[in-house]
Amino acid sequence: MVHRNRLEAYLNELLTPAEYPDYAPNGLQVEGREQIATVVSGVTASAALIEAARDLRADAVIVHHGYFWKGEDPRVVGMKARRLRLLIEAGINLFAYHLPLDVHPKLGNNAGLARLLGLETDGRHAAKGVPGLLWSGVLSEAERADAFAARVEQALGRAPTHVDGGTTTIYRVAWCSGGADGLIDQAADLGVDAFLSGELSEPTTHVARERGIHYFAAGHHASERSGVQALGAHLAEALGVEHHYVEIENPA
Missing domain, CATH: 3.40.1390.30 (NIF3 (NGG1p interacting factor 3)-like)
Structure with a gap:
């Protein structure tokens, strides 16, 4: 088990997001519970991935494609509201790393x-x-x-x-x-x-x-599966958390 702040600091030191101009914020995007024992990784923070993480009793989700992209409608309505509600109600932290994970x-x-x-x-x-x-x-x-x-x-x-x-x-x-x-x-x-x-x-x-x-x-999607899988496996070894990669099929 690891504290959320320690996990965030470790990820930021490992992936150095401040070095890359990006299209969305890298790091912790949605705050959940403080103690993290189980991490789910996936390519995109879709509702299906969050539901799978909830069913696995995950404390954190780490993705390549997160939220809050430049030019995105800032209103929390519709699909965005449902995704955020799923995370918040389950107490799941969402971490996203885009260019740093490329x-x-x-x-x-x-x-x-x-x-x-x-x-x-x-x-x-x-x-x-x-x-x-x-x-x-x-x-x-x-x-x-x-x-x-x-x-x-x-x-x-x-x-x-x-x-x-x-x-x-x-x-x-x-x-x-x-x-x-x-x-x-x-x-x-x-x-x-x-x-x-x-x-x-x-x-x-x-x-x-x-x-x-x-x-x-x-x-x-197919070309961007390996990063989150490798990162999750690394965290399991380095920090002792349980890691599950969840594949959400995507033909794109």
Whole structure:
């Protein structure tokens, strides 16, 4: 069991959120009970995740996608009111870490993608003003694009959308979890054979073809599962809390 203040301080020291300009507040977003014995992690603080945490008698939920995004309607009504009511009535603390959980060199989503895809990292590059947001690395040996797509599907449990704009084989890859397909031009500047992110927008297809690299949209949710799982496992070992990762299926 750990006090809420100690958990918050530990997370902030580990993930250093003050170093990153972000689109939502990182850290404790909704205050619950002081003593924390059980932590649930998940990708997004949806009602389904909070209900699962309540049923597991969790004291805290840690997510990648929390609340209070820039430009969001500030009123506490409708879906937002229901989510907050669920947390408050159950006494559950909500912690959210967005960009800090993408870029962390060991526990982050990009680090997780490297492990899952068998990529040896050779660079962590600044993008959108965020240090270490765009990663690059190499496979153990070059492989055809269809083999790499199969690798992604096996690792993430979801067949990626593939835009074929590149070379016959893939060896050097750049990647960034989530909705980062807009970084494809910067990825191409690194001289990679392929770029992988979570989503596919209309311009990305043309950039891939015209810059001559493969693009793989692996799924926003699928590409961001590993960070919260690794963080929860780390907290269980470091602080002695019980940890459960809860998967809320999401095809996006």
